[in-house]
Amino acid sequence: MNRAKFLAISIVALTLVACGQDEAEPVTEAEDKPAREAQLAADKAESQYDGTIGKPGAPFRVSYDVVGTPIVGSPVTVNLRVASTLGSGPVRMRYRINDASAMAFHDAQPELVEVAPAANDDFVVQQVTIIPQREGRLYLNVATSVETGEGSRSTIVAIPIQVGAGTRTLEEQGEVEIDEEGEAVRVLSSE
Numbered sequence: 001m002n003r004a005k006f007l008a009i010s011i012v013a014l015t016l017v018a019c020g021q022d023e024a025e026p027v028t029e030a031e032d033k034p035a036r037e038a039q040l041a042a043d044k045a046e047s048q049y050d051g052t053i054g055k056p057g058a059p060f061r062v063s064y065d066v067v068g069t070p071i072v073g074s075p076v077t078v079n080l081r082v083a084s085t086l087g088s089g090p091v092r093m094r095y096r097i098n099d100a101s102a103m104a105f106h107d108a109q110p111e112l113v114e115v116a117p118a119a120n121d122d123f124v125v126q127q128v129t130i131i132p133q134r135e136g137r138l139y140l141n142v143a144t145s146v147e148t149g150e151g152s153r154s155t156i157v158a159i160p161i162q163v164g165a166g167t168r169t170l171e172e173q174g175e176v177e178i179d180e181e182g183e184a185v186r187v188l189s190s191e
Helices: 003-023 029-046
Strands: 051-053 060-067 076-084 091-096 103-105 112-115 123-132 136-148 151-163 175-178 184-187
Touching: 060 136, 060 151, 076 091, 076 136, 076 151, 091 123, 112 123, 123 136, 123 151
Parallel strands: none
Antiparallel strands: 051 060, 060 076, 076 123, 091 112, 091 136, 103 123, 136 151, 175 184
């Protein structure tokens, strides 16, 4: 790019930036805070789910919400919202628990369901009721699949369920020391 062309583009860009600055009124921190809090409250009310699990290119995205506080021996409901990138066809959902000593399905809970989204929707909402058998971090596996002209497409996710007051912080082990290059390294002892 020659110098004259670069200079012309730079002048146009600076002019556009300068024009926009005169029109905007400065917003103080105090004025901006209520607006940000209102937006955060609206976003939270709009999305009632704790988390969304999905990989780029996967046929489904699974959002979940654990209703209430999971307690050992008491049924707990997990709301699932499964959004499909493949359209509004019927979705087969299979629920699985890897460790029967950690968690069990409620008696009325089927382990396999097939549901179709409502008209003009590309998602389904389901509830799963499980009964925790011990404290700690437990996982409910949800496999979603749909039949297409090219075969079956599926996504499998693990929904984390925290039962009791288990630790959620990372416990650091060993001692931090500085090596020859000046970088901090963690040295683990054999004790």
